[in-house]
Amino acid sequence: MASDDAVDAFRNTEGMIESIRSFSSYTRQENIRRKWVKYPFEKTKRLVNLLRGKNKEPHETAFLAAASMKTGILGEIQGTSNKLLAALGCNIFVPKSPGQKGLRILCLDGGGTRGIASIAMMKSIVDSLGGVEVCDSFDMICGTSTGAIIAFLVGLRRESNEQAKNRYDALIEKIFIKSSLSTPMLLFTTASYSEVPFKQVMMDILGDNSMLDSRADPRVPLVFSVSAKMSSSTSKMCLFRNYNYRCGEKEDTFVVSPEDARHRLGFPYDHKPEKNVGPISSEVGVASRHEGEFRQREELK
Numbered sequence: 001m002a003s004d005d006a007v008d009a010f011r012n013t014e015g016m017i018e019s020i021r022s023f024s025s026y027t028r029q030e031n032i033r034r035k036w037v038k039y040p041f042e043k044t045k046r047l048v049n050l051l052r053g054k055n056k057e058p059h060e061t062a063f064l065a066a067a068s069m070k071t072g073i074l075g076e077i078q079g080t081s082n083k084l085l086a087a088l089g090c091n092i093f094v095p096k097s098p099g100q101k102g103l104r105i106l107c108l109d110g111g112g113t114r115g116i117a118s119i120a121m122m123k124s125i126v127d128s129l130g131g132v133e134v135c136d137s138f139d140m141i142c143g144t145s146t147g148a149i150i151a152f153l154v155g156l157r158r159e160s161n162e163q164a165k166n167r168y169d170a171l172i173e174k175i176f177i178k179s180s181l182s183t184p185m186l187l188f189t190t191a192s193y194s195e196v197p198f199k200q201v202m203m204d205i206l207g208d209n210s211m212l213d214s215r216a217d218p219r220v221p222l223v224f225s226v227s228a229k230m231s232s233s234t235s236k237m238c239l240f241r242n243y244n245y246r247c248g249e250k251e252d253t254f255v256v257s258p259e260d261a262r263h264r265l266g267f268p269y270d271h272k273p274e275k276n277v278g279p280i281s282s283e284v285g286v287a288s289r290h291e292g293e294f295r296q297r298e299e300l301k
Contacts, residue, residue: 089243
């Protein structure tokens with residue numbers, strides 16, 4: 001999944017997606033096991049703990065706990081298969097509660113005090129749901145600026161609201177640092193803050209993992225942040241996300257080239273294939289209208 005060409009080759013290989021799915025968390029056998037074995041077990045375990053006087057309820061619901069992966073090598077295989085499916089655009093819906101209808105989407109605004117307001121709002125949501133965290137309540141979490149940081153903490157990392165608040169307070173001081181270059185930046189890039197501290201915060205959150213790596217866990221919601229490249233003559237919007245689309249992605253400047261991908265992996269590269277990117281599809285939910293990247297790890301452009 002190192003380049004768009006690799007994604008396209010996987011999609012065009014007959015039976016490939018079906019084979020990958022057969023090792024993932026989304027097989028019929030796994031669905032039956034989750035519904036009729038793991039879910040009743042988790043409910044029973046919580047009831048026993050309650051009868052024993054252990055009133056501390058885990059922030060994760062029994063329904064979501066039942067969706068966790070197997071351990072050991074089987075879990076590794078499942079997680080890798082889940083990531084491959086996400087990279088190929090097979091975004092399989094995992095409900096957050098029994099009998100769920102429709103999608104639940106959380107949008108987080110950014111910028112200073114609005115980030116603090118988002119944290120306070122999420123606390124109210126968690127309290128009203130009896131302690132169920134937002135990562136276990138929403139199917140998609142998105143944000144911009146500091147709202148993106150919060151979205152990554154509670155979404156990609158599945159941190160509790162309290163954990164996210166503590167980390168947000170520590171990280172936010174690294175971003176809004178004005179320097180003597182603030183005024184020139186405002187004149188030439190329309191941005192009064194440097195993107196360098198924000199990139200460092202992103203590295204602190206993601207570590208050695210890419211955004212797509214979070215999709216190994218089927219309990220992780222879809223997460224994206226809205227960014228803009230302001231240095232170009234016409235600003236361009238970009239979505240950094242932990243998912244891909246099914247086909248016809250819009251070619252963009254954020255993708256990894258096949259040459260660079262093979263070089264990083266240590267593979268020989270003797271020729272340069274033609275870019276095989278399909279036309280933008282008008283079908284809803286198939287392609288993206290915006291540039292974007294799901295492999296993001298160390299460097300934001």
